[in-house]
Amino acid sequence: MIIPLQDISMQGLPDWSLSERDEDVLAFLGEEDFRYFTFEGLKRRLGLHPETLSRILDRLEAEGVIKKSSEGYTVKREIAKQLKSHALNGGETRVMLLQTFLPSDMPVDMLVSNLRGRWFGLLRWLGLAESAEGLALKWVTEDGDIQVDAKVTANALTIEAKFLHGFNRNLALKAAYQLMTHISRLCAQTRGPMTRNVGFFGNASFYYMPT
Numbered sequence: 001m002i003i004p005l006q007d008i009s010m011q012g013l014p015d016w017s018l019s020e021r022d023e024d025v026l027a028f029l030g031e032e033d034f035r036y037f038t039f040e041g042l043k044r045r046l047g048l049h050p051e052t053l054s055r056i057l058d059r060l061e062a063e064g065v066i067k068k069s070s071e072g073y074t075v076k077r078e079i080a081k082q083l084k085s086h087a088l089n090g091g092e093t094r095v096m097l098l099q100t101f102l103p104s105d106m107p108v109d110m111l112v113s114n115l116r117g118r119w120f121g122l123l124r125w126l127g128l129a130e131s132a133e134g135l136a137l138k139w140v141t142e143d144g145d146i147q148v149d150a151k152v153t154a155n156a157l158t159i160e161a162k163f164l165h166g167f168n169r170n171l172a173l174k175a176a177y178q179l180m181t182h183i184s185r186l187c188a189q190t191r192g193p194m195t196r197n198v199g200f201f202g203n204a205s206f207y208y209m210p211t
Helices: 020-032 039-046 050-062 077-086 108-115 169-188
Strands: 034-037 066-069 072-075 093-101 123-131 134-141 146-152 156-163 197-201 206-210
Touching: 020 034, 020 039, 020 050, 020 077, 039 050, 039 072, 039 123, 039 134, 050 066, 072 077, 093 169, 108 134, 108 146, 108 169, 123 146, 123 169, 134 169, 146 169, 156 169
Parallel strands: none
Antiparallel strands: 034 072, 034 123, 066 072, 093 156, 093 197, 123 134, 134 146, 146 156, 197 206
């Protein structure tokens, strides 16, 4: 569910000449805190026809909201702050799937550089978000039903799922473990232990596995 910007207080936002669909995309970009995103990822995430999305992005670029970059499309930082302050949560169900500490000798920038832009089994790259809490790398399943976010801080990793259509938790878990398999390989290349603990969140159950 995307909340059109006409349902959000417009005070302080520029007077963009955009359609309702354009504003839906803007609301999504603000909600997700995107630093940059890809065309293919956004197409799957929002279920838009490629030609429709291309026209929307062209208009947003013409209005100075986004710009093309080597990573895909970048939301201008000053615009991103304005969008975030006016965005509302779309109401999709979020579920925490995995949580783990990262080795102290695993540089966050190295982890991020090895994850961004990559596809993992069921997951297709969507984009990178940035907030005061840290970075979030975002993927979406090929069918567009589930968004999977890997939130990275200085010493911890949290993998969450946002269910967009239905509630296929098993598929979300499979996708999360495919992503975690790659992360584990990266961590195993460091001198420290792969992880210190892992948390799995299921149906009101919590499993703690010390290493």
